Amino acid sequence: MFQNQIATKTLVIIMALGSLASCKDKPKVNIDFLSLSEQDKRNPENALSSMEVEEGLNLGLFASEPMVTNPTNMAIDAKGRIWVCEARNYRLFANPDNTYDDSGDRILILEDTNGDGKADTSKVFYQGEDINAALGITVLGNKVIISVSPNVFIFTDEDGDDVPDSKEILFQGIEGVDHDHGVHAFVFGPDGRFYFNFGNNGKQLLDKNGEAVMDMHGEEIVANGQPYREGMAFRMNIDGTNLEVLGHNFRNPYEITIDSYGGLWQSDNDDDGNRGTRINYVMEYGNYGYRDLLSGANWRERRTGWDNDIPKRHWHLNDPGTVPNLLQTGSGSPCGILFYEDKMLPQKFQNQPIHAEPGHNVVRAYIIGEAEAGYTAKIENLVKSKDDWFRPDDVTIAPDGSLFISDWYDGGVGGHKAEDIARGRIYRLSTFPEYSSVAIDPKTENGAVKGLLSGNMDIFYQSWQKLNSMGEAAQPLLKELMAKGGIAKARALWIGSYIPTKSNAYIEMALQDEDPKFRMQGIRMARFKGTENLEKYLSLLANDKSPQVRREAAIALRFLGTEAAAEQWADLATQHTAGDRWYLEALGIGADKFPELYFKAWRNKVGENWQSEAGKEIVWRIRAKESVPMLVSLIKDQTVPSTKLASYFRALDFKDHPGKDNYLMDMLTWNHPLKNQIQAYAIGQMDSKFVYSSPKNIKMVKEVLPKIEGTPEWILAIKNLELKNQNEALFRVLANGSNSDIGKEAANLLLDNEGATLIDTFLHSQAPESSKMAVLERLSGISNPTAIALLKENITSQELGHALTRKMIETLGNTGSGQEELYQMLKEDRLAEEYKTTTVLKLMTSWNNEIRTNAPKFLTAQGDGSLDISKLVELTGNAAHGKEVYGTYCSSCHLAAGTGIEFGPELSDIGNKLSKQFLYSNIIYPSAGINFGFEGYSFKMKDGKTYTGYILSRTEDEITIKMMGGTQKTVELEDITEQKALEQSLMTQGLANIMPETDLVDLVAYLETLKIATEEQ
Incomplete structure (x- = not known):
């Protein structure tokens, strides 16, 4: 029955290239791509004219729409056919204008039957809603593995008719359904095992029976911090046994790749806008630092000794127990990756990782160098496009050694929104345009020997299986391969380790090799065989x-x-x-x-x-435990560099010792050149129960507090120890402190301690207006009722002048309860006309549908609600004026080039990540493309308060929320009566319809200039 259902859905489309698209016969490459209209740039016949290709290589357009749309991942079989996962139904809840195909998404087989380098047949292997927006495909003989959260499916085509005869579940229960951060593609390694990964929304693995999967060491595969967190990389035997977590605490590694010696490589995406994308060499069993390893806290939450450089802070690189990054690549949206071990591409790209980076419209290699026990990497581009819709998301090796590139082709880079679901391209990068089949039969001994050297995974897999099945009879062939050296030798050694009577000999051969790559491989081979020897x-x-x-x-x-x-x-x-x-x-x-x-x-x-x-x-x-007193002695050393102190204290967080708090208390009495710093760090780490267990301890802590006023540790001490009578000091830090983040935290504590009168007195004093503005900036996003009442009273009285009143409106409008007060003031006409635009802009960000919808009615609309994006993209704006527009409309929620408030995603690299069309689309329809990690929630509390924002971190007992204005709020789970996901974006709704069209065009022109170059090293 299953087979009949599949057969009825399977289509075979055989098209002459002329009928597919006449442009494919004569691509226009001798034209100036940048001179084309936005509409013409989208046409496939102009695609190659946008490309900058590495010298000596040929780039051909293998397939394009309508033959293929929205490709997410590829595999190439031993026949040279291209298997593609399509995602036409990707995130339709965020793309309401796109039509849902209730037949589901497709797995296509594209073939070039005449060898001209262009696909001329397209076949549907499978179509169904159960594979909507699949992110991974692997073709190995008659097996096809599809990764599509919540499942990993194995399709089997028993008779080779390109119709699956069975579909089995390998894993299920993986979260991240219709989400980029779920499960990704499987890779067959030279050691005969499977490798795969999932992103930080994957959460768990369940087996086909719905039972929790345990790894080979008895740990449940669940991202709860016990012991694993966030995204993970896995390895398992081909039958699914002996599953291991090879690394964890990634954000979203799109794919993993393995070299012939067993080295593992993958990329990882950062939280949007923080220029922290990275390439990792995966040191097995390592923690990769996306979340705090101890608490699961977001990297934005203050910790001792964090790096001032946000891209480094992002990965907790200051923490002991975090594996270093191979390369931080700045901004981007890293996707598919492979380790190129074939011969067609120029030598400098051989035996190097090659990677698809859609955020920068580029396919590039990382030239690896050695650095002591680790590695360095340098970026070399293979293909770079002038078309900001070129979104390469996967790279795959064909049997002839050429490189195929799938192109999502869209104005954005996935995430939550697709600007277009009808386009998609496949390119072939080679030394010659003809695409001929490779005559290798891996079912024969000679064919298997040749095929074992292929970079094509399917040929390699079938060849590996053939030689492995021969057992001892394969040894003459393995000896022949090992004589070639390099990857031939490495791959032969792995197969030799599977021969029961000879495995020790092959392991020892590798361990005694002069080349350290083989000695490393020998260790990995020995580990695979177990712990006995x-x-x-x-x-x-x-x-x-x-x-x-x-x-x-x-x-x-x-x-x-x-x-x-x-x-x-x-x-x-x-x-x-x-x-x-x-x-x-x-x-x-x-x-x-x-x-x-x-x-x-x-x-x-x-x-x-x-x-x-x-x-x-x-x-x-x-x-x-023994290391704790030793670490304390390093801190006590009179010659310890001040730059080391934070690092040493941070290390104490990761160590257990029964006397640790006593050590910290004793530090308050030291006579040390760095006494103030040491006291600050010590008091910031003390346990509250320990401090309050003794009046002497309390006295010592209170004596030290004035000496460390204004430091992060001072703030931590006041919070953790719930210290009172610190209002004067808190106000000094709020008003005069140099660190705005600490100032915000001080403001929160001050208001909780009934210190609002200090703020009000200051606002009415003779202090400079700039100082008052700074105080209001630090009150932004604070929903304390006292703060709300203070701001409301001063706005109504209008005693503080235009600039301060406007700032107070913005400050009040950065909280849900403040928005309710502003809306009431609008309805009761208690606001002067000059303040209404500012008020409405803030209210248009409200989670409350009534407020968000009705607030604009209090203004005379600038637009008619019928903006035509296709016309807007052809207009040229004034970027200089657009920067001013940004300051008016956007800076209260976004950072760009160091200006604004960090609430929504940082926009400093938005010009790289989004095309002009996508920028307009996101401004006009913000709820259609909410960035991952910025989904809004409202939380109703037992005390009647409501908080609105997005979740920074969650533990077993509490949630930390980031609210408008950039303020963080930690609430106990037991105090939440209702948690509701918001359907609307937290970004201003309908903004484009209340600003003049010229302002909108200028704003987009400015946003297009926000580009940060990729970091290279």
């Missing part, structure tokens, strides 16, 4: 001259926990070089399961020499 194998490498080999040896000790393993770890630790964070984190990963045992072995080995710079770093990183 692992200590013996690792003893061969304890003093290896390569720090990268020693890095892998340290990781391999993670699950052993024997005295012998501890001695080996100690030997590796004595070879740590100060400043090598990769090696240090490998030591940490290796010791984290048995920190007391491993650390003690090292301590016994180094004796008092532990205070070398390298030894101090080991004390900082390893989570043994």
Whole structure:
């Protein structure tokens, strides 16, 4: 029955290229793309004219609409056919103008039957609503793996007729349905195992029976911090057994790739607008720092010693236990990635990761270099487009070694909105335009030997299976392959390790190789075979001259926990070089399961020499109780650099010791050159129960507070210890402090402590207007009833002048309860005409539908509600004036080029991420494209208050909300009576209809200039 259902849905479309699109026969490449109209730029015949291609390579348009639309991921089979996941039904709730196809999305098979480099047939392998907006496809022989949250499906085509005969569930229960941050594509590795990942909305894995999946170490696969958080990368045997979490705490790694030696690479997307996208070398079992490892708190929440550089702060790189990034690439929207191990592309791209980056309209390689135990990377472009609709989202290797590129082709980069669902392209990058099939039959011995060297995953998979099935009979063929060296040798060694009677010999062969890449592979092979002989194998490498080999040896000790393993770890630790964070984190990963045992072995080995710079770093990183008094002694050292203090105190957060609070209290009495700093850090980390357990402790803390006034630790102490009688100091920090974030926090505490009269007195004083403006700025977003009443009274009295009154309206309008007061004032006509525009702009951001809808009626509309985006995109605006428009309409919720308030997504790179058409669309229809992480919620509390904003972080007991104006509010879950997701964006609704069209055009012109160059290193 299943097969008949599939057959009725399957279409085979055979088209001559002329009937598909005459443009494909004669692409217009000798035209000036930038001179074209916006409409003409969208036409496929002009696509190649926008491309800048690496010298010596040919880029061809293999397929385009209407043959293919909205491709999200590709695979290429052993015949050279292109399998494509389409996503025409992507996020239709955010795209109401797009028509839902109730037949569901399609898996297409595209083929070039005449070898001219252009697809001329299209076949539907499967269509159904159960694969809507799939994000991953893998074709391996007669199996097709489709990744589409909440499921991972395995389709099987038993008879080779390109119609699936069965569909099974491999995994289910994965969250992120119709969401970019769910489950992604599977990869078959050279070690004969599957690799895949999911983003931070994936949350969990359930098996086909709906039961929780446990990893091979007995941990449940769920992102609750016990022990795993956020996005994860996985490995498992081909039958689904022995699943491992290879890394966690990613945000959204779109795809993972593996090289022939077993090295893992992937990209990761940042929270929008923070220029923190990254490429990771995945050091196995590592934490990658998207959320606070201890609490799950958002990276924006203050912690001791965070980096002033937001892209670095974003990944908690200051925390012990966070693996460093290979490369931070600034802004972007990283997607598909592969490790190119074929021969067609120029040599500099061979044996390097190649990556699709739609945010910058580019496909590029990362040229890898070695740096002690880690790596460096340098960016080299292969294809870069002048068309800001070029959105490459996947790269795949064909049997002939050419590179295929899928292009989502849209004004935006996924997320929540698709500007267009009718377009999509597939390109082929090669050294010659003809696309001929490769005569390899992996079912034969000779074909399998050839196919094992292919960069095409399907050919490689089938060849691997053939040679592996031969057992000992494959050894002559493996010997032939190993004689070639390089990836041939690496892949042959993996297959050799599967031969039961010969596996030890192949492992030892790899471990004794002169090339460190093979020695690293040998460690991975030994780990795969189990722990029985692992200590013996690792003893061969304890003093290896390569720090990268020693890095892998340290990781391999993670699950052993024997005295012998501890001695080996100690030997590796004595070879740590100060400043090598990769090696240090490998030591940490290796010791984290048995920190007391491993650390003690090292301590016994180094004796008092532990205070070398390298030894101090080991004390900082390893989570043994014994390390706590050692770390305290480093803090107490009279010569400790001030730059080290925050790092040392942050390390204390990750360590348990029964006397830790006593150590912190004792620090308040030290006579030290850095006494004030040490006291600040110590008091900020103290446990409240410990402080209040003794009057002496309370007295000591209160004596220190004035000395650290205005520091982040001072704020933390007042919060954590619930200290009263600090209003005068809180107001000083609010009014005069140099740090606006701390000023906001001080304002919140002041108002909670009934200190509003200090603010009101100041606003009516002779202080400079600029100082009063700064105070109002720091009150923005605070929903304390006292603050609301204070602002309302002063707005009504109009005693403070136009500028301050306008600022108070903006401040009041950044809270839900403040908006209600402003709306009432509008209805009762208690606002002067000159303030109504400002008021309405704030009210148009309200979650309350009545307020949001009716507020504009109190103004004379500038527009008629019928803006034509297709006409607007052809207009040229004044960017200089647009910057002023931005200041009027946008800066109260967005940051751009350092100006504004951080509430909505930062716009500093919006010109790279969104086309002109998409910019207009987002302004005119903001609720159609809400950025991930900025979905609005309203929270009703037991005390009658309502908070509106988006969720920064959630723990078992509380939620931290970011509200309009940039203020954060942490509320207890038990105090929430109702949590409601808002259907509307928190961005101003209908903004375009109350501003003059010229202002809108100028605003978009300014936003187009907001581009930040990709960081290269």
